[in-house]
Amino acid sequence: MEFTVRGVAVTVTPVILLTLVLGLGIAGYGGYDYVQQSNAVDDAVAVETTVVDASISRSDGRRFYYRISVEHTYEYQGREYTSKQVFPGSTGPIYTVRSDAHRIIEPYEPNETATAYIDPDSPSRAFLKRQTTFAPFRFIGFGSLLALLTTLHAIGARNPGQNTGINQTTEREPTRYDTVFGVNRDTLSRVSKRLMLFTPAVFFVSLVTIVALLLNAESSSLQVSVTDPVGFALLAALLSVLGFIFGLTLYGIWSFTEYARLRERIPDPRPPSPFRHPSRLVTIMYSRDDLNVYGRRVKLTGFVFILIGFLIGVVAFVLVTAS
Numbered sequence: 025m026e027f028t029v030r031g032v033a034v035t036v037t038p039v040i041l042l043t044l045v046l047g048l049g050i051a052g053y054g055g056y057d058y059v060q061q062s063n064a065v066d067d068a069v070a071v072e073t074t075v076v077d078a079s080i081s082r083s084d085g086r087r088f089y090y091r092i093s094v095e096h097t098y099e100y101q102g103r104e105y106t107s108k109q110v111f112p113g114s115t116g117p118i119y120t121v122r123s124d125a126h127r128i129i130e131p132y133e134p135n136e137t138a139t140a141y142i143d144p145d146s147p148s149r150a151f152l153k154r155q156t157t158f159a160p161f162r163f164i165g166f167g168s169l170l171a172l173l174t175t176l177h178a179i180g181a182r183n184p185g186q187n188t189g190i191n192q193t194t195e196r197e198p199t200r201y202d203t204v205f206g207v208n209r210d211t212l213s214r215v216s217k218r219l220m221l222f223t224p225a226v227f228f229v230s231l232v233t234i235v236a237l238l239l240n241a242e243s244s245s246l247q248v249s250v251t252d253p254v255g256f257a258l259l260a261a262l263l264s265v266l267g268f269i270f271g272l273t274l275y276g277i278w279s280f281t282e283y284a285r286l287r288e289r290i291p292d293p294r295p296p297s298p299f300r301h302p303s304r305l306v307t308i309m310y311s312r313d314d315l316n317v318y319g320r321r322v323k324l325t326g327f328v329f330i331l332i333g334f335l336i337g338v339v340a341f342v343l344v345t346a347s
Contacts, residue, residue: 040178047171054115054163061113061156068112068141068154073098075136076106078129080122089118090125094132098140100147107140109151115159120342128153176306201281213278219271223264230261269335276328283321290318298322 076095083089093108110128111117119125132138132152140150204212234257280299287294298305299322308319309326 035178040174043174044171044178047167047169047174049167051164051167051171054160054165054167057113057115057163058156058160061111061160064112064141064143064146064149064151065154065156067143067145069100069144071098071100071140071142071150073107073138073140073150073152075132075134075138077134078132080125080129082122089120090122091116091118092125092129094129094152096132096138096140096150096152098142098150100142100150103147105148105150107148107150109149111153111155111157111159112141112143112149112151113157113160115157115163117157117159173306176303177310179303201284204277204281209278209281212274216271216274216278219267220275223268223271226264227261227268230257230264233257234261265335265339269332269339272328272332272335276325276332279321279325279328283318283325286318286321298326 073096076097078094079092081091081093083091092110094110095106095108097104097106099105109116119128138152140152141154142150201209203209234254237254237257283299287297296304298308305322305326308315308322311319311323315323
């Protein structure tokens with residue numbers, strides 16, 4: 025179904041509608057859980073509880089993380105309850121470093137007493153830490169992003185980046201961006217591609233070195249510093265990741281200049297720039313139809329900058345959680 029709102033085309037398909045509802049549902053679930061956490065903390069009643077067991081579980085698969093659980097029993101208004109919650113709410117935090125998870129459950133030894141907190145409206149879900157967590161914001165962020173991208177995809181023309189004529193005559197020969205920051209654009213392209221080829225190899229060698237050194241380590245609790253072989257290998261791995269991001273950024277800059285040069289060759293009237301109209305950019309990136317050279321360049325440039333943002337976020341998350 026297609027319709028217009030103040031001259032702007034809007035397309036609604038079953039897939040778009042389902043994805044939008046899914047995104048809003050995920051975000052709504054996260055928001056609801058955070059409200060529940062806040063209410064539980066505000067209305068909490070302290071009771072004495074006995075710790076039965078404290079454990080850390082590790083996820084399966086390549087991307088592993090840790091969850092915590094503390095089983096404890098308590099009485100409230102004459103009834104006995106058992107709970108495994110450490111924090112309020114139904115979405116508990118996850119930890120990428122085992123020591124962080126261990127630090128949370130360390131105070132809770134089996135057969136020892138502790139203080140638990142009960143929401144009188146839900147006495148069977150007592151928790152040990154009277155504080156909210158950021159876990160619901162994972163759902164809020166992911167759901168909101170999914171809904172936003174779906175909305176942008178639904179708005180605007182269905183064929184941006186297609187049927188865009190590129191003038192082949194010399195009168196439209198691009199003149200901008202022959203150099204970027206004083207560097208020849210071809211040199212910039214070569215350097216960026218070499219960095220993206222070289223740094224993954226360094227990262228792989230660093231990981232193999234780290235694993236080999238850890239397997240041969242005499243102590244199970246290894247102290248790492250930059251001057252140690254393990255620390256040096258970790259530093260090399262980090263620098264290789266940063267180098268890859270730097271190379272990817274250089275390539276993204278070059279790709280954007282290539283897009284700008286192609287855009288100069290489009291006959292007037294030119295279509296709106298996808299990088300100034302997010303709905304057009306999202307639609308092009310979603311597109312599986314045949315794109316011309318201009319559309320393919322827009323799509324590649326958009327993906328490069330999204331990948332850069334994702335990698336920077338991953339590095340920042342690792343550095344924050346490891347500190």
